[in-house]
Amino acid sequence: MEIQAPFFVFNPKSYFYGDQLLKLAQKADFLAEKYPHLTIFITAPYADLANIAKQTRHIIVTAQHMDGIEPGRGMGAVLPESIYQAGVRAVFLNHAEHPLQLAELxxxxxxxxxxxxxxxxxxxxxEEARAIAVLKPDVLLCEPTELIGSGKTSDESYIQETNKAIKEIDPDIFILQAAGISTPEDVYHTLQLGADGTGCTSGITEADEPAKMLEKMIEAVNRAYEQRKEKHNENRT
Incomplete structure (x- = not known):
């Protein structure tokens, strides 16, 4: 499945699992079918990936880490072929909670x-974003570690500087800005600043009604998409 911008990532980390997470993934799958011009990524603990992949069709099922190893030795490692066979089609790498050395990355x-x-x-x-851009990832997540889970989003200058720097190195890399996203308004505002996508963890997992919050955030992504389309059409006339 090709990535289309703007996109949204729900990364429940280890807060949700099993049936609760499956129901949210199926909700996201419904919304991905409703808004086929958007891309929705859902991460999950490893044990839940295959079940979610079997019961969804329109989201990109995403692993939270993967080791760059070949089948064979690697006790306790995350084998790429294994998660691919489970239905995984995207993976997070070098997250602050699971950093990688350069050679590993x-x-x-x-x-x-x-x-x-x-x-x-x-x-x-x-600086790290510039260095990683040279490796040509599909998506580059620009997220100051101190803002993760803080409820405070990156400031506008950081978002605009990182967007510009990455696109200058490789315009094909999608840029994900997701630090401190906690409301649908945060989602919309971040996308309006030029990010290709955004995402959320605690804003959804700690909401009174996580499914409703997930829906509102994805609707905010769609609003940003509609506004971009409107501006594009205006520029053509």
Whole structure:
């Protein structure tokens, strides 16, 4: 499934699992079918990936990490071929909660490309984003570590600087800005600043009604899409 911008990532980390997460994934799947011009990624704990992939059709089922290893030795590692066979078509790499050394990151990206798994690679700073862009990930997540889960979004200058720097290196890389996203308004505002996509964890997992919050955030992504389309049409006339 090709990525279409704007897109949204729901990353429940280890807050949700099992039937609760499956129901949210199916809700996202319904919304992805309703808005086919958007892309929706859903991550899950490893044990839930295959079940979610079997019971959804329109979302991109995403692993929260993957090791760049070949079948064989690797006790306790996340084998790329295994998660691909489970239905995974995207993977997070170098998240602040699971950082990688450069050599490990290079190998994981290479392995993902071989299998057709799209990569969402995390960068903590503008300098790190520039360095990672050279590796040509599919999506580059620009997220200062100190803002993760804080409810405070990246400031406008950080978003605009990282957007510009990455696109100058490789205009084909999609840019994900997701630090501190907690409301549908945060989603809309971040996309209006030029990000290709955004995402959320605690804003959904801690909501009184997670499914309703997920829906509102995806509706905010669609509003941003509609406004972009309107501006594009205006520029053509």
């Amino acid at each position: 290079v190998q994981s990206i290479k392995k993902a490309k071989e299998l057709g798994i799209q990569t969402i690679v995390c960068a903590d700073s503008l």
